[in-house]
Amino acid sequence: MLDSTLLDFVMEEHKKNAPGRELSFVVGGEVSIRQDPWWWLVVAVAAIIVLLVMLLPVPFREIVLFARDGILVTMVVTVASYFLILIVGLLGGLGRISKNKLIFGLASLYVEVVRGIPLLVQLIGWYFASPVIIQKLGLWLNLQALIEYRPNPIITAIMAITVCYGAYMSEIVRSGIQSVPKGQMEAARSLGMSHFQAMRHVVLPQAFRVILPPMGNEFIALLKDSSLVSVVAVADLTRRGREFMSAHFNPIETWFMVALLYLIMTIVAARVVSYIEKRSKYERY
Amino acid sequence: MPEPIVQIKDVKKRFGRVEALRGVSLDVNEGEVVVIVGPSGSGKSTLLRCINRLEEYEEGTIIVDGMTLDNTSNINAIRREVGIVFQSFNLFAHLTALQNLMLAQRIVRKRSREEAEKIAQALLAKVGIPEKAKAHPAQLSGGQQQRVAIARALAMNPKIMLFDEPTSALDPEMIKEVLDVMTSLAKEGMTMLVVSHEMGFARAAAQRVIFMDEGLIIEQATPHDFFENPKEERTRLFLSKILHL
Numbered sequence: 001m002l003d004s005t006l007l008d009f010v011m012e013e014h015k016k017n018a019p020g021r022e023l024s025f026v027v028g029g030e031v032s033i034r035q036d037p038w039w040w041l042v043v044a045v046a047a048i049i050v051l052l053v054m055l056l057p058v059p060f061r062e063i064v065l066f067a068r069d070g071i072l073v074t075m076v077v078t079v080a081s082y083f084l085i086l087i088v089g090l091l092g093g094l095g096r097i098s099k100n101k102l103i104f105g106l107a108s109l110y111v112e113v114v115r116g117i118p119l120l121v122q123l124i125g126w127y128f129a130s131p132v133i134i135q136k137l138g139l140w141l142n143l144q145a146l147i148e149y150r151p152n153p154i155i156t157a158i159m160a161i162t163v164c165y166g167a168y169m170s171e172i173v174r175s176g177i178q179s180v181p182k183g184q185m186e187a188a189r190s191l192g193m194s195h196f197q198a199m200r201h202v203v204l205p206q207a208f209r210v211i212l213p214p215m216g217n218e219f220i221a222l223l224k225d226s227s228l229v230s231v232v233a234v235a236d237l238t239r240r241g242r243e244f245m246s247a248h249f250n251p252i253e254t255w256f257m258v259a260l261l262y263l264i265m266t267i268v269a270a271r272v273v274s275y276i277e278k279r280s281k282y283e284r285y
Numbered sequence: 286m287p288e289p290i291v292q293i294k295d296v297k298k299r300f301g302r303v304e305a306l307r308g309v310s311l312d313v314n315e316g317e318v319v320v321i322v323g324p325s326g327s328g329k330s331t332l333l334r335c336i337n338r339l340e341e342y343e344e345g346t347i348i349v350d351g352m353t354l355d356n357t358s359n360i361n362a363i364r365r366e367v368g369i370v371f372q373s374f375n376l377f378a379h380l381t382a383l384q385n386l387m388l389a390q391r392i393v394r395k396r397s398r399e400e401a402e403k404i405a406q407a408l409l410a411k412v413g414i415p416e417k418a419k420a421h422p423a424q425l426s427g428g429q430q431q432r433v434a435i436a437r438a439l440a441m442n443p444k445i446m447l448f449d450e451p452t453s454a455l456d457p458e459m460i461k462e463v464l465d466v467m468t469s470l471a472k473e474g475m476t477m478l479v480v481s482h483e484m485g486f487a488r489a490a491a492q493r494v495i496f497m498d499e500g501l502i503i504e505q506a507t508p509h510d511f512f513e514n515p516k517e518e519r520t521r522l523f524l525s526k527i528l529h530l
Contacts, residue, residue: 187375187434190337191389191441192365201388206379 039271045264052257059250063241063257070240071261077154077236078223081161085218088166093173094199107170114167119160120228126160127151127232157229165222172214176207209280216273220266227262237261288351290315290445290476291336296345298331298500305331306342307500315444318477320487320508323497324523329480332497333447336478337367350444365393368438372450374430376422382409382433383418386440394441401440408436412466428459432466439470446470448479482527484512496520 052060095107114122131151138146180203188198230239241258245251289312298306305328313319321329334340335347338360347354350366377385386405390396396404409415412432414425422430431451438446448467452460464486471477471490479486487494487508494511496504496519504517515521 181375183371183373183375184377186339187371187377188389190339190364190367190369191437192361192393193389194361197392201392202377206377209379 036271036274038267038274042264042267042271045260045267049257049260049264052260059248059253060257062248063244063254064261066244067237067240067258067261070235070237071265073154073235074223074226074237074265077158077161077226077229077234078219081158081165081226082219082222084158084162085165085169085222088162089169089173092166092170093177096170096174097177111167111170114164115171117164119164119225120231122164123157123160123228123232126163127153127156130156153229153233157232157234161222161226161229165218165225169215169218172211172218173207176211177203179210180206212277212280213273216270216277219273220269223266223269224262287315289313290350291478292346292348293332293336294346294348296332296335296342296347298328298335298340298342304500306335308345309497309500309502310345311495311502313445313476313478315476316474317493318471318475318479318491319493319495320491321478321480321495321497322482322487322523322527323503327497328500329497330449333369333449333478333480336445336447337364337369339369361393365441366444367447368441368443368445369447369449370431370434370438370451372453374422374427374434374454376430376434376437378422381419381421382414382425385422385433386437389437390440404440405436408439409433411439412436413462426459427455428462431455431459431463435463435466435470445476445478448477448481450480452481452483484528488512496523498523 049064053064054061092107092110095103096111098104098107131149134146134149138144138149184202184206185198188202189195193201226236227238230236230242235243237258241254245254248254291311291313293309293311295308295310296306297304297308307328309328309332311319311332321332323329331340335342335354336349338354349363352359352363352366354360354363376382377388380388383402383405386408387398387401390401390404391398394401406415406418409418412435414429414432417425417429417433422433425433435446435451451467452463455463460483464483467477467479467486468490477490479491481487491508493505494508495502496511496515496517498519504511504515504520506515511520512524515524
């Protein structure tokens with residue numbers, strides 16, 4: 001699920017930028033264990049999980065069955081947040097290079113403030129503080145819908161993560177845009193393109209290739225940091241693990257299996273990122 | 286006598302405290318080829334870049350093909366009529382040669398894919414590298430890149446072509462292939478302003494050579510007069526340096 005989302009995103013980018021061109025322009029872009037030996041680690045971790053579940057169904061099969069909805073929640077939170085982070089990051093990154101002082105100032109303030117506050121604090125703050133603010137606002141405006149507002153934990157968590165990671169992504173996008181030589185924008189403008197058209201068709205496609213590796217890193221970091229949402233009543237993999245441990249009192253087995261489940265997700269994601277990187281490389285000046 | 290296609294009147298431009306242009310006036314007629322020479326920092330590139338407003342100027346007026354450049358509202362309309370070729374090529378690195386020629390045709394001139402591709406192929410053939418249509422810029426030599434860059438500008442059907450030191454970044458053996466393209470363009474009657482120290486090109490293709498120094502036009506003459514008997518002392522000094530006499 002997360003694999004195809006990332007891949008689709010990249011394929012779409014390519015289709016827009018280079019209609020009719022194959023995605024692969026570099027030999028070695030094919031996925032295979034021979035090309036990318038790290039796939040062996042994926043195989044090994046998957047084998048350990050399968051063996052444990054088959055050979056020791058109590059407690060490992062029970063843990064996996066108990067936590068499977070948590071795995072789904074972890075994936076949904078990660079992928080949904082990442083999609084929103086890409087949008088916030090693009091807008092924030094463009095704001096950070098804007099010549100308009102107000103836009104630049106707001107974008108910079110956002111990045112500087114949000115980066116200075118721990119994600120956990122932001123999550124808890126959003127979860128507990130935002131409903132109170134919204135309800136107070138409802139009382140003030142006398143709007144019944146706002147007064148009766150009850151936070152949806154998953155949506156609140158996705159919003160908090162998006163605001164936090166969006167700041168980091170903004171800086172990645174900014175650095176990517178600034179890595180494209182100034183002459184590219186000049187050449188595009190001199191052909192009569194508007195600033196927007198030049199950004200869209202010339203600068204951003206090149207920036208995108210530069211920032212693919214850090215963007216992939218952000219995805220993997222996000223997948224791991226999504227475990228923090230377990231403190232705000234989201235039943236993700238970590239929270240489900242804690243619940244299982246409390247019920248059966250077997251911390252060693254529980255956290256070993258939870259760790260393996262996170263590991264299989266992150267190393268598969270890492271392989272997909274590395275695959276996309278290899279495929280979208282092109283020779284630069 | 287028709288109106289000059291480029292009219293520059295007393296243009297002044299400063300970068301911070303440096304005066305890059307200190308009142309430059311120049312008229313260029315349709316079909317004329319003007320070569321601008323001068324030491325580095327003399328303002329010749331800045332003048333060229335003002336003509337399609339890649340640089341803004343503080344004072345004076347520039348009229349291109351009847352359109353005044355002093356405000357920026359019609360800037361994209363003017364840039365459609367004025368092609369520019371840069372010293373560093375500036376080809377779009379993520380696109381093939383063919384796509385480099387097609388992009389602006391499609392989104393600025395609103396041509397269909399088929400039409401844009403036909404024009405692009407014809408222009409690549411014209412600059413002598415039809416077989417490189419599918420190559421990315423990094424797979425091309427400097428001379429080939431610059432020829433693609435010229436073709437890319439021509440694809441917009443400009444009335445005026447500006448060349449900003451088009452051969453300065455090239456290896457010596459590649460200069461001729463680019464100058465040949467420029468010379469044939471001049472013979473076809475294209476209006477051209479060329480910042481270049483290629484004296485062979487100036488003699489073969491230009492009607493006028495202009496010498497700039499310290500933000501001013503010091504002297505202008507036909508290529509023959511300019512190189513054989515320059516009037517100004519500064520021109521003579523400059524020529525003696527670049528001709529290695």
